[in-house]
Amino acid sequence: MTVYNFAAGPATLPDPVIKQIQAELPSLQGTGMSILEISHRSAMFDDIINTAKQDIRDLMHVPDNYHVLFFQGGGTGQFAAVPLNLATNHKRIALLDSGHWATRAGDEAANLGVAVNVLATTKADHYRQLPHSNKPLSAAEYDYLHVTTNNTIEGTAYHTLPEHGDVTLVGDLSSNFMAEEYNVNDFGLIFGGVQKNLGPAGVTIVIVRDDLVKPVEHIPSILNYSLFVKKNSMFNTPPVFAIYATGLVLKWLKQQGGLAEIEKINREKSSLLYDFLDESKLFTNYIKQSDRSLTNVPFTTDDADLDKQVIQAASDAGLMNLKGHRSVGGLRASLYNAMPTEGVQALVDFLNNFEKNH
Ligand code: PMP
DSSP, rough: OOOOEOOOSSOOOOOOHHHHHHHHHSSSSGOOTTTTOOOSSHHHHHHHHHHHHHHHHHTTTTOTTTTEESSSSSHHHHHHHHHHHHTTTTSSSEEEESHHHHHHHHHHHTTTTTTEEEEEGGGOOOOOOOOOOOSSSTTOOOOOOOEEEEEETEEESSSSSOOTTOOOOEOOOOOTTTTTTGGGGGGGGEEEETTTSSSSSSSSEEEEEGGGGOSSSSSSSGHHHHHHHHHTTTTEEEEEEEEHHHHHHHHHHTTTOOHHHHHHHHHHHHHHHHHHHHHSSSSSOOOGGBBBOOSEEEOOOSSSHHHHHHHHHHHHTEEEHHHHTTTOOEEEEOTTTTHHHHHHHHHHHHHHHHHHHO
């Protein structure tokens, strides 16, 4: 039975990448040593990390005045690192409350003594559409505006970035990093763990404009951008395996034709599912059409017991991990970069059959 994994992250990886890892695991490049064993101070790893950085630059067209850094600690680590490094002038940030992860980012900044001004929220609407604010923003007031480009749990995405005046835009791209194209120049900083669209759990990518990287005192070294720039992301032992595996996924993304092609495929994949859901008399996706995510598609029968039955029957058919986040309930299909179109088609066929037999 072909198994398709719709998990929200860690998530499915490209088959050729899994096979390459398997083939290379006992002996990397004929050295007789595994990637699991090699030193981060070796020439071989230097090549791996620098190639990965360059491939990120190529894929996202990262301008020269931006650094590409690797951290540990996930998106959650960056909820602390970003305010610690960037909210140093006014100690005040703006936030668009688009869901669970935006709220978490705001809470962590507040926890660190930063004033968090929520410009708009769609909480009352269960985050089924994106918040927008037309209040003009000024850098005289805020260190940055935090925006969650894709809301993993709620299933919305900013395909067009919000207005931010002259205020630095910080993007949490955790769940649509390289799944759709953004212009890096529009952001001061982008971050996200790789475990959804780009690799296994363990490494977090940060892309930051160089004028924002300043020496900051009294913050943990492990979250210090200026130190990580100086040390080529190897201030301490980096997650060697995760960076290697991410490097393989980046090569695979290049082979697929780069991000324009990847976004096109992701649009086709998600349309396949949304079109079915919009026609269905049993299943519904409640998200405002223009705000729908390409990577996370929540849906429901509106009957919790029936939703459970669908999840169980799907898993019996090899369609795994379709349970929605506990805060939303229902089902959620995550359609990240490595989910093949055939997987989405198999899901649509299954749901269609379920509905017919219901
Ligand atoms: N932001 C978003 C949008 C996420 O989806 C997640 C994880 N699901 C996080 C932040 C937290 O990331 P991590 O688990 O890597 O700390």
